[in-house]
Amino acid sequence: MQPYQITSADDIELLLSVMPPDIRGAINRINHQNELIEIVLDLGRPPEARFPSGMKALSGDNVTQADIDYVVDRLGQFTRDNRAGIERTLHRISAIRNRLGAIVGLTCRVGRAIFGTVDILQDVIESGTSILLLGPPGVGKTTLLRESARVLADEMNKRVVIVDTSNEIAGDGDIPHPGIGRARRMQVPSTDRQHAVMIEAVENHMPEVIVIDEIGTEAEALAARTIAERGVQLIATAHGRSLENLLQNPTLADLVGGVQSVTLSDEEARRRRTQKTILERKSPPTFNVLVEILDRDRLAVNYALANVVDALLKGTPVTPELRIRHDDGRVETRAGEGAAAPTAKGMEKVPDYTPSRTNPLHIFTYGVSRKRLEQAIQKFRVPVYLVSDLERADMVLTLKSQEKRKPRQLLEIQKKGVPLHVIKSNTVTQIEKFMQNVFGEKDGEAESGSGSGEKPQALFEAEEGVSRVFEKGLPIELTPRSAYVRRLQHELITRYGLITESRGQKANRRVVIYPF
Numbered sequence: 001m002q003p004y005q006i007t008s009a010d011d012i013e014l015l016l017s018v019m020p021p022d023i024r025g026a027i028n029r030i031n032h033q034n035e036l037i038e039i040v041l042d043l044g045r046p047p048e049a050r051f052p053s054g055m056k057a058l059s060g061d062n063v064t065q066a067d068i069d070y071v072v073d074r075l076g077q078f079t080r081d082n083r084a085g086i087e088r089t090l091h092r093i094s095a096i097r098n099r100l101g102a103i104v105g106l107t108c109r110v111g112r113a114i115f116g117t118v119d120i121l122q123d124v125i126e127s128g129t130s131i132l133l134l135g136p137p138g139v140g141k142t143t144l145l146r147e148s149a150r151v152l153a154d155e156m157n158k159r160v161v162i163v164d165t166s167n168e169i170a171g172d173g174d175i176p177h178p179g180i181g182r183a184r185r186m187q188v189p190s191t192d193r194q195h196a197v198m199i200e201a202v203e204n205h206m207p208e209v210i211v212i213d214e215i216g217t218e219a220e221a222l223a224a225r226t227i228a229e230r231g232v233q234l235i236a237t238a239h240g241r242s243l244e245n246l247l248q249n250p251t252l253a254d255l256v257g258g259v260q261s262v263t264l265s266d267e268e269a270r271r272r273r274t275q276k277t278i279l280e281r282k283s284p285p286t287f288n289v290l291v292e293i294l295d296r297d298r299l300a301v302n303y304a305l306a307n308v309v310d311a312l313l314k315g316t317p318v319t320p321e322l323r324i325r326h327d328d329g330r331v332e333t334r335a336g337e338g339a340a341a342p343t344a345k346g347m348e349k350v351p352d353y354t355p356s357r358t359n360p361l362h363i364f365t366y367g368v369s370r371k372r373l374e375q376a377i378q379k380f381r382v383p384v385y386l387v388s389d390l391e392r393a394d395m396v397l398t399l400k401s402q403e404k405r406k407p408r409q410l411l412e413i414q415k416k417g418v419p420l421h422v423i424k425s426n427t428v429t430q431i432e433k434f435m436q437n438v439f440g441e442k443d444g445e446a447e448s449g450s451g452s453g454e455k456p457q458a459l460f461e462a463e464e465g466v467s468r469v470f471e472k473g474l475p476i477e478l479t480p481r482s483a484y485v486r487r488l489q490h491e492l493i494t495r496y497g498l499i500t501e502s503r504g505q506k507a508n509r510r511v512v513i514y515p516f
Contacts, residue, residue, distance in 0.1 A: 011089045012036070012110060018074040018086065019108075020067045023047050026058040037138075039108040041068060042096070068103055076172055078103075080190045085172025090179070092168060111171070113179030114140075118147035120299060120325050124289055126156060128388050130234040132255060132286075134241060135293030141237045142168050142213055144293070148235050149211045150181035161186060161207040165194050169213055183211070195219040202227050208388060212236040221254045225286045231370050231388065234287065242292055243302060244312065256290065257309050258282035271496060279313045281306065284371045297325040316499050316514060361385070361438070364393035364418070366410060367402040369426045376431045379487070382438075395419045397434065399426065455485055462489040465513045466496050473515050477503070480510040 012033060016024045019039070027033065027049060039058075040048040043065060047058040075084040075093055082095045090111025095103045117140065124131060125148050133141050145162075146169050153160040160183035164170050170185040171177035184205070188197045194212075198220065201210055210227055212220075215238045228234050238255060240246040246256055253259050260282040269276045285305040292300040300320040302308045311318045322334040362385045365373065370386060377384045387393055396413050403410065403422050414420060421438075423430045458481050465476045478489065489511045490500045499514040 011086075011091070014086050014089050015039075015091045015108060015110060018071050020070045022061075023058055023067070030056070036110050038110060040106070041071065041108070042105040043068060065104075068106060071106055071108070072103055079166075081166060083166050085167055087173030088171055088175055088177060090168070090171045090177055092166070111168070112143070113146065113177060114143050115147065115150075115179070117143060117296070118151050119329075120297070120323050120331050121148075121291065121301075122151065124291075124301065125151065125235065128233050129288040130228055130286065131236075131289045131291060133235075133237045133291050133293060134243070134246065135237075136241050139293045140296045141293060145169055145211050145213055145235060145237060146179050149183040149209075150179065152209050153183040154181040158208045159206060160184065160209045160211060161201045161205055162211045163188060163194065163198050163201055163213075165191055165213060169211065191216075195223040198223040198227060202230055202232060207232055209233045209235065214239065215252065215255065218251050218254075221252055221286070224255060228286045229369055229371060231365055233388065236287075243290055243308065246290075247309070247312065254283070255286045256305055257285040259313065281309050281313060284375065285309065292320070299323045311499055314497065314499065362387045362392050362394045364388075364390050364396045364413075366396060366398040366413075367426075368397050368399060368423070368431070372426060372428055372431050373397070376428070376435050379432070380435050382435060382483075390416070390418065393418055395421055397421050397423065400424050455488065458485045458489055459492055462492050462511070462513075465511075466493055466498060469498060469513050469515055470496075475515070476513045478511045478513070480504065480508050483509075486511050 016027060019027070023039070023041075026047075027036070027039070030036070030049065032051070035051050035053075037050045037052065040050060041063045044062050046060065047063050047067075049056045049058050071093070072078075072084075072095075076087065078084045078095055082097065084093045084095070085091060086093075090113060092109045092111055094107045094109070096105030096107075098104050118125065121131075121144065133144060135141050149160050149162055149169070152158045162169050162176075162180060162183055162185045164176075164185050165188045167173075167187065170180045170183075176183075176185040184207075186197055186201055186205075188194045195217065198210065198212065201207060210232055212224070212234070213236070215221060215224055215236050224234060224236065238246065238252055240249060240252065243256065247253055247259055258281065259279050261277055262280050263277050266276070288303075288305055290302040290305050290308075292302070294300060300322055302318070302320045308318045308320075324332045324334070326332065361383060363373075364387055373386065377386075385392075390396075390413065396410075396418050398410065398420065400422050403420075410420075421434065423434050458479070461478055465478055469476050481489065486502055486509065490502075493500045493511070493513055501512045501514070502509055503512050504510050
């Protein structure tokens with residue numbers, strides 16, 4: 001990680017160059033231009049400069065139509081979303097029109113490329129996992145996206161493509177702003193075409209990472225899921241201030257797995273001690289990590305998003321990891337109650353398992369559904385990393401249809417001598433069968449740590465633990481067990497509608513049961 005240093009480049013003189021002379025002069029007389037957020041010009045009202053601390057009138061005279069025309073004549077063309085920019089800058093000018101389409105107001109927002117802010121989240125970004133950023137306007141979501149693209153492209157030499165809907169990430173004009181480094185930028189002709197450009201980016205330009213600002217429609221959410229299924233790291237923002245807020249948005253809830261109403265039988269409802277109609281997650285989340293940006297120096301990080309969503313739907317809040325950047329640049333991490341963070345650069349570590357082998361297995365996938373493979377890894381709790389870099393792979397997993405087609409990348413893989421394992425299809429059955437073959441399991445039972453005496457004893461202990469949790473309403477820790485036996489305990493306990501977690505290290509790893 002680079003030493004802590006935040007620098008800013010705003011090119012404010014280029015924004016001032018399109019302002020009427022009297023307004024330009026008034027802004028030049030302001031001592032704290034570096035805090036300027038935007039300039040507002042509304043017909044028939046005094047011009048305003050807006051700062052974090054408030055608003056300042058720039059003149060006693062009202063804005064005239066000639067003032068607005070002066071600015072418009074010096075800008076690029078306004079697009080369908082009523083936005084324009086200044087070439088090779090990050091400034092954004094948004095228009096307000098009357099009913100006849102004439103521009104009667106302008107919001108001129110100062111765009112700044114801020115370098116060095118990514119340090120608070122750099123380890124997560126470099127882990128290769130897909131990240132969704134949430135937060136209110138003005139907290140720095142776009143700045144963090146821009147810095148993420150630059151770090152991944154320049155410092156990690158990854159193929160990064162930015163899908164830039166309103167040219168906010170890489171600026172206006174055909175030549176992108178240097179703030180994105182070596183990342184490539186694809187412009188979007190109109191907002192209703194963003195989902196198509198997202199898919200085009202994957203199909204035509206072979207990115208390892210795609211960066212997107214503001215996923216806001218169902219089509220874009222579906223495109224994001226398609227991208228994630230193809231093994232591309234996705235870093236994006238979405239409308240919403242918190243995970244709970246996103247779950248209540250029917251358009252975007254699919255990004256975190258979606259929500260469906262399930263009606264239980266009377267017997268199942270009694271066994272779970274819950275209502276007959278409950279909410280459950282519909283599918284695996286598109287993103288692995290969700291980051292709530294509280295302000296520019298405070299982030300709440302939710303790992304293992306599927307587990308977090310499941311807990312919220314059962315009414316059990318999970319405390320996210322809190323990251324705070326102090327004035328001296330030190331980043332303080334306060335651990336939450338969620339799953340652990342990714343621990344290796346360029347790898348996605350499937351949470352909550354204890355390795356049963358000495359060395360983990362690093363798998364590179366080609367055409368295989370990563371989501372289903374991740375589910376199988378979590379189910380069997382085997383020591384597997386999914387890697388996006390072939391150089392780190394111990395094995396390549398692909399489909400029979402891909403092997404028959406013999407694409408160039410697979411031929412290159414075979415030349416390098418990396419072991420190739422082929423499965424017939426992307427079905428859950430085929431993927432789980434692959435796991436059983438590789439790890440010597442039968443019906444999900446690992447060879448190590450599954451002695452005939454341990455299993456019934458552990459399940460009896462889990463049943464007793466469930467009863468105690470229902471009686472006392474307090475968490476219960478079970479005896480440390482092997483990975484396979486813990487999995488059986490997890491499955492048994494969750495059938496009662498309770499929350500479980502594995503805690504501890506190595507031989508001391510054990511299941512904890514929480515009330516729902």
